[in-house]
Amino acid sequence: MSEDVTVQTRQHKPLPLAGICVVEIGHSLAAPYAGMILGSLGAQVIKIENAGKGDYARDWGPPFIDGAAALFHAINHGKSSISMSLSNPEEATLLKGLIERRADVVLQNLRAGGVEKYGLGAAQLMADKPSLVYCNLGAFGTVGPLREKPGYDPLVQALGGLMSFMGGPGQPASRIPVSINDMGTGLWAAVGVLAALFRRQLTGAGELVDVSLYETALSWGGMQIADYLACGALPGRWGSGTAGIVPHQAFDCADATIMVAVGNDGLFRKLCAVLGVPALADDSRFITNGARVSNRVALIELLQEAFRAKPASYWLDTLDTAGIPCGPIQSIDQVVGHEQTQALDILRRTSDDAATVVGLPISFGGVRPDNIGRAPGLGEHNHLLDTTSQETL
Structure with a gap:
C-alpha cells in the first residue's frame, strides 16, 4: 500500500x-x-x-x-x-x-x-x-x-x-x-x-x-512539595530559571533575550567553551550541577556578562551548532507564524x-x-x- x-x-x-x-x-x-x-x-x-x-x-x-x-x-x-x-x-x-x-x-x-x-x-x-x-x-x-x-x-x-x-x-x-x-x-x-x-x-x-x-x-507543585518534605527549605523564586538545574533560564543578549537550558555537566562544559569562559567549567564552585545550584547568583552574573557581548542571533546559531538547547522567546504572533507550528x-x-x-x-x-x-x-x-x-x- x-x-x-x-x-x-x-x-x-x-x-x-x-x-x-x-x-x-x-x-x-x-x-x-x-x-x-x-x-x-x-x-x-x-x-x-x-x-x-x-x-x-x-x-x-x-x-x-x-x-x-x-x-x-x-x-x-x-x-x-x-x-x-x-x-x-x-x-x-x-x-x-x-x-x-x-x-x-x-x-x-x-x-x-x-x-x-x-x-x-x-x-x-x-x-x-x-x-x-x-x-x-x-x-x-x-x-x-x-x-x-x-x-x-x-x-x-x-x-x-x-x-x-x-x-x-x-x-x-x-x-x-x-x-x-x-x-x-x-x-x-x-x-x-x-x-x-x-x-x-x-x-x-x-x-x-x-x-x-x-x-x-x-x-x-509536586516536585516543589517533594523537595520541601525532603529538606524543609521553601522553594525560591527564580524567574525564568528553575530550582534544581543551573544554568537553565533566560539570558539577555546585546539586542534580545534567549532561553538556554543546560541540563548536565557535559552541556555546561560546552556552554563555557562557546561563551569563551572555559575556566568556569573547572571552577570548584560550578563543576557539578549541585555546586552550580549552590552558587547560582555568582555563576549567572558571569554568564550574563558573556551573553551581553553579542546579539541573540549569533548566540542562537552558535549554541545550536554546539548542541546546546536554546531558543528565542517568541510572542504569540511569532508562534502562530512559526514554520514548526505550521x-x-x-x-x-x-x-x-x-x-x-x-x-x-x-x-x-x-x-x-x-x-x-x-x-x-x-x-x-x-x-x-x-x-x-x-x-x-
Whole structure:
C-alpha cells in the first residue's frame, strides 16, 4: 500500500470515542475543556447551559466571533447546546430522561451540592443507569474544610502554593497567566473518564470520577512539595530559571533575550567553551550541577556578562551548532507564524470557518483528530430533549 493510500485510510478511521455520548453540565472552563477533549476524540457532546445568557464564557471577550467570545469557540467547538433552567423540575426531569436514554458520560462542574438539589447528582443518576460514567470537576475536592468553597483558577493558584514560587527573586508573588488548574482539571477529568470507559468495557459497570482544581494545583507543585518534605527549605523564586538545574533560564543578549537550558555537566562544559569562559567549567564552585545550584547568583552574573557581548542571533546559531538547547522567546504572533507550528498543522478552522482553534496535541497513526465542528448557538439543540428525537451530532 502506498504512503498516500495509507494516510487516507488512517484519516477515515473512526475516532477513538465515536459512538460515545457526553452530557456536559458545566460552564466556564474546567468541564467544557474536558468536553472539548472528549469531543475532539470523537464523542458526541451535549452542552447544558443556563437559560438566558448561557455559559459565562460566551461573554469572556473581546474578541467576539458571531456574538460569542473567541475563547468560547476554542473550548466549545463541535458541541450541541441545550439551554434550560435546572431549577425548573420539569426541565430537570427532561434532562434526566436525556441522560438515561443517550449518555455514556456526564461531566459537571457546578458549585458543590448544585447538581444534587436538582436530582442530577452521581448517586441519583447512576442508580437509574449503572453503566454511567459520572465525573465531578470540583474546586477543592469532595472532603475537607474547603469542600464547599467556590474556586477559581487564580484563587487555587494562591491556595495551592503555585504563586509562592512564581516570579523573580525579590519580586511580588505572581500567577501563571494561563488557567492551568481549570485546564489541568479538565485534562485529568478526560483521563479519568477514559480509564472508566476502558474498565466499563470489561465489567459493564459505570464509575464515579472526582477531580478538582486544588488537587490539580498540588500535582503541578509536586516536585516543589517533594523537595520541601525532603529538606524543609521553601522553594525560591527564580524567574525564568528553575530550582534544581543551573544554568537553565533566560539570558539577555546585546539586542534580545534567549532561553538556554543546560541540563548536565557535559552541556555546561560546552556552554563555557562557546561563551569563551572555559575556566568556569573547572571552577570548584560550578563543576557539578549541585555546586552550580549552590552558587547560582555568582555563576549567572558571569554568564550574563558573556551573553551581553553579542546579539541573540549569533548566540542562537552558535549554541545550536554546539548542541546546546536554546531558543528565542517568541510572542504569540511569532508562534502562530512559526514554520514548526505550521508543519504540525495544529491550528484548525472550525467547520463553519468562523474561528481558528488549537487542535488536540495528539496524533493517531500520524494523523491528528480533525473533529473541529462549529461552536453552537445558545439552546440551538433543545429539540434533543424530545423523547422521540434520534438526531446524532
